[in-house]
Amino acid sequence: MGNRKPAWLEALYVQQFFTACSIHVNSKKNEKNICCLDCCISICPHCVHVHRFHRLLQIRRYVYHDVVRLEDLEKLIDCSLIQAYTINSAKVLFIKMRPQNRQFKGCGNYCTSCDRSLQEPFIHCSLGCKVDFILKHYRDLTPFLRVCNSLQLGPDFFIPNDNGDDDMTNEIPNSTIVDFDDPMSSCSGSSSSESMSMPMCTEFISRKKRTGLYTWGRLSNKVHSEEDMTSNMSRRKGIPQRSPMC
Template identity: 40%
Template sequence: MDVTSSPSTNLPTWLESLLTEKFFEACIVHEDAKKNEKNIFCIDCCGTICPHCIYLHNSHRLLQIRKYVYHNVIRVEDAEKLMDCAYVQAYVANKAKCVFLNPRPQTKPCRNSSSICISCDRSLQYPYVFCSISCKINQILRDKEMMSKYLHECKVLTLPEPGSEDGFMTPESVHEPVLLFGSTEIVRKKRSSKYEVPTAELMTETTVNRRKSMPCRSPIN
């Protein structure tokens, strides 16, 4: 089941709207204003608004939507207030961790990857098993589990300080540090349909450095 195209009674309205809304389109109410792109999602109204609409939603839960490599992302800090994001691959951009809302199109088949998205087969870093929030939700629904088990009660969700970000993530981002576990058997169990967050005793962090080392020049004779 694809939550981006097939409605599901197992999903709350705000979550289904979040995954299907079109962001960064011009606000027709403030079409003459500057920075009128609709990059804010109002959870209570289940719709998108632009920064000039905020005064009408002061008491509502507002979620900032950002762009990273031309696709919609949200900060992990915000996402975890709303739902369980365990095993969704995170990225670091503008010094903030973020996750994709929906899977990105693939142009090449997955090859020689240590891990792939179990929903859309996108290549991932080990031990992640979902490339986006939508892919995790799709798998939960396929497993016929109750979505409510993975949602968190969030009564307050505010936007970052005005002017701190423009909604676009810089392309110089790197992958979030990979989580490594004590044994293959533990990984297999943790990567089951329950998608539980690994415990501190079984988890260590290591930073993935994708940059090449400095070239070594031969000594001058």
């Protein structure tokens, strides 16, 4: 391969990550955070099933820059002398050279390509800086490349379900919202046919003003006939008796 970069390495520089996937525009979690090393393109989690037999490299974000896990990148290329950073207990490496607003003046190690201050014994701040250094001084990248026939995503990587049930996963079936301030609210979970057949609701909600707790109770299942209800409605209060005057 000589002084040429492999296609997958060039794809890490050219492809754009963490942008919406043009194939799954209307899907959730359609951010392109995976690089298919065999197709040399960036894909989203919805595209994984099409590339499931390819070498897949997960791209992450750290301080607004693209990074990859050191454990995954070491399977593809020699990553020695590249300064690593820790994200969620995992070491990551920057892919591209990061621009600097001003040069740091002081003692210590500096990046061989961008003069960024580094910790000892590192001399490269990113993968791109090391590749540029190798091509400039050795003119051959082949001894630093490693054979990798299989590279899959981690078991903790979330792959969304494309069956169209994503919107229903967070909803509780047969659930209703009961307004505790409305005394005419009906029972939750009952269908329209059941509410027409039963004249009274078998559940009621009582609210305690001081404690703010809601207690649930049940009324008796006794169903009054229409005549009893009519007689109860037509019943009048008795005439009040006044106390005798002394």
